[in-house]
Amino acid sequence: MPHVVFIAPRFLENTNRYVRAFALLEGVTLSLVSADPESAIPESLRAKVAGHYRIDNCVDASALAVAVRALADGVGRVDRLAGALEQLQMPMAEVRDALGIEGIGSEVARNFRDKDRMKDVLRAAGVPVARSGLATSMTALRMFIERVGLPVIVKPQAGVGARATYRITSAAELDALAAQGVVPTESKPLQVEEFVHAREHTCETVTIRGKAVWRSGTRYFPTPLEALESPWMQYCVLLPREDENTEHTKFHPVNDAALTALFGASASTAAGTALTHMEWFLRDDGTALVNEVGVRPPGVGIMPLMSIAHEADLWEDWAELVSFDRFTPKARKWAAGAAFLRGHGGGDHIVAVEGLEEAVAAAGDALVEIRTPKVGMARAEGYEGEGWATVRSATTDGAKQALLALIDRVRIHYG
Ligand SMILES: Nc1ncnc2c1ncn2[C@@H]1O[C@H](COP(=O)(O)OP(=O)(O)OP(=O)(O)O)[C@@H](O)[C@H]1O
Numbered sequence: 001m002p003h004v005v006f007i008a009p010r011f012l013e014n015t016n017r018y019v020r021a022f023a024l025l026e027g028v029t030l031s032l033v034s035a036d037p038e039s040a041i042p043e044s045l046r047a048k049v050a051g052h053y054r055i056d057n058c059v060d061a062s063a064l065a066v067a068v069r070a071l072a073d074g075v076g077r078v079d080r081l082a083g084a085l086e087q088l089q090m091p092m093a094e095v096r097d098a099l100g101i102e103g104i105g106s107e108v109a110r111n112f113r114d115k116d117r118m119k120d121v122l123r124a125a126g127v128p129v130a131r132s133g134l135a136t137s138m139t140a141l142r143m144f145i146e147r148v149g150l151p152v153i154v155k156p157q158a159g160v161g162a163r164a165t166y167r168i169t170s171a172a173e174l175d176a177l178a179a180q181g182v183v184p185t186e187s188k189p190l191q192v193e194e195f196v197h198a199r200e201h202t203c204e205t206v207t208i209r210g211k212a213v214w215r216s217g218t219r220y221f222p223t224p225l226e227a228l229e230s231p232w233m234q235y236c237v238l239l240p241r242e243d244e245n246t247e248h249t250k251f252h253p254v255n256d257a258a259l260t261a262l263f264g265a266s267a268s269t270a271a272g273t274a275l276t277h278m279e280w281f282l283r284d285d286g287t288a289l290v291n292e293v294g295v296r297p298p299g300v301g302i303m304p305l306m307s308i309a310h311e312a313d314l315w316e317d318w319a320e321l322v323s324f325d326r327f328t329p330k331a332r333k334w335a336a337g338a339a340f341l342r343g344h345g346g347g348d349h350i351v352a353v354e355g356l357e358e359a360v361a362a363a364g365d366a367l368v369e370i371r372t373p374k375v376g377m378a379r380a381e382g383y384e385g386e387g388w389a390t391v392r393s394a395t396t397d398g399a400k401q402a403l404l405a406l407i408d409r410v411r412i413h414y415g
């Protein structure tokens with residue numbers, strides 16, 4: 001029986017879907033590492049957990065190594081180390097290297113985590129990406145802009161959630177950003193990229209030892225950056241009904257080339273067994289560029305959407321994939337979508353929510369689940385808002401209409 005160690009770090013609703021999937025998977029010995037105490041493991045799953053080790057900080061590679069070593073000593077040799085969060089990927093890779101656990105080591109993990117290196121690796125493999133560089137000074141940043149022209153995007157080298165990501169359209173904006181303290185230095189460089197005018201899509205790919213065996217894709221609208229720049233915008237993700245002969249299918253060869261390049265020489269090993277989340281741009285002229293790739297299950301509600309669209313439980317499927325190198329491709333049954341409900345106005349908490357009942361009525365049968373934003377809730381930091389809804393429909397347009405029905409009617413006010 002493979003011994004799988006899953007890193008929680010906290011037993012929150014979303015994380016518990018993964019914990020549950022591993023706990024219920026036949027033929028696996030499961031151990032958990034978390035920052036939460038053992039008592040926080042969901043009661044119904046506790047009997048299935050062979051070992052638990054608590055550390056204060058799960059992204060600290062040396063603490064993680066102590067935990068995994070202790071579980072190896074107490075429970076048995078560790079065969080797989082798994083975690084769904086982006087911030088865990090580097091420390092997990094370091095622990096695999098240190099303890100000789102199969103899977104992604106730090107060389108490969110860096111290809112996915114360091115945005116500058118990722119783009120270099122992709123470019124070298126002939127995969128289309130935006131012109132980019134790592135600026136270590138204001139002079140270097142200005143030189144990049146001179147070469148590539150405005151607008152540009154400036155973002156952290158290892159970003160997440162589009163935080164600290166800025167579009168710069170003028171010299172004045174660059175100065176304003178610098179005045180705010182956003183200045184690249186040797187020790188805190190900034191990723192700078194040519195601004196791509198395009199629609200944003202995702203491509204979720206299951207690879208087994210480097211070979212793609214299944215894909216699913218979504219479209220973001222508006223883009224995460226636009227959603228952050230315009231806090232009143234409600235943000236949606238749409239997973240289309242069609243899984244053949246679409247702009248997504250046309251992207252598959254690029255997706256293949258990109259993953260092959262990023263997995264590198266490790267592709268045909270356990271390191272090449274993954275569910276990856278690729279964000280890519282589709283320009284009006286039909287050309288595609290890869291933006292970035294996470295070697296982890298997708299966020300922004302895409303796991304639920306994939307589960308709805310394929311009448312599957314993608315958490316269980318991922319657990320099976322990483323534990324056994326096994327995945328059963330799924331047929332698309334529905335189009336699905338997620339709407340992230342965000343507020344208007346200033347203030348740091350919700351003071352009013354309007355239109356919920358009308359929105360639910362208008363979405364009709366398409367509505368799968370809704371998490372309603374409530375008065376008193378703190379304003380959410382990211383583009384995912386304080387509430388969300390998922391929908392499904394037999395047609396892509398049906399799902400789109402249901403999303404519009406929701407976001408046109410729900411009005412959240414901050415105060
Ligand atoms: N070169 C670019 N051209 C145009 N828009 C960009 C570019 N790079 C990033 N963006 C915008 O900024 C958003 C965040 O950038 P990116 O995905 O690289 O960072 P992130 O912090 O990893 O985001 P997330 O965790 O939300 O996926 C993108 O989804 C896109 O909307």
Ligand SMILES: [Mg+2]
Nearest residue numbers: 161162279292
């Ligand atoms: Mg991104």
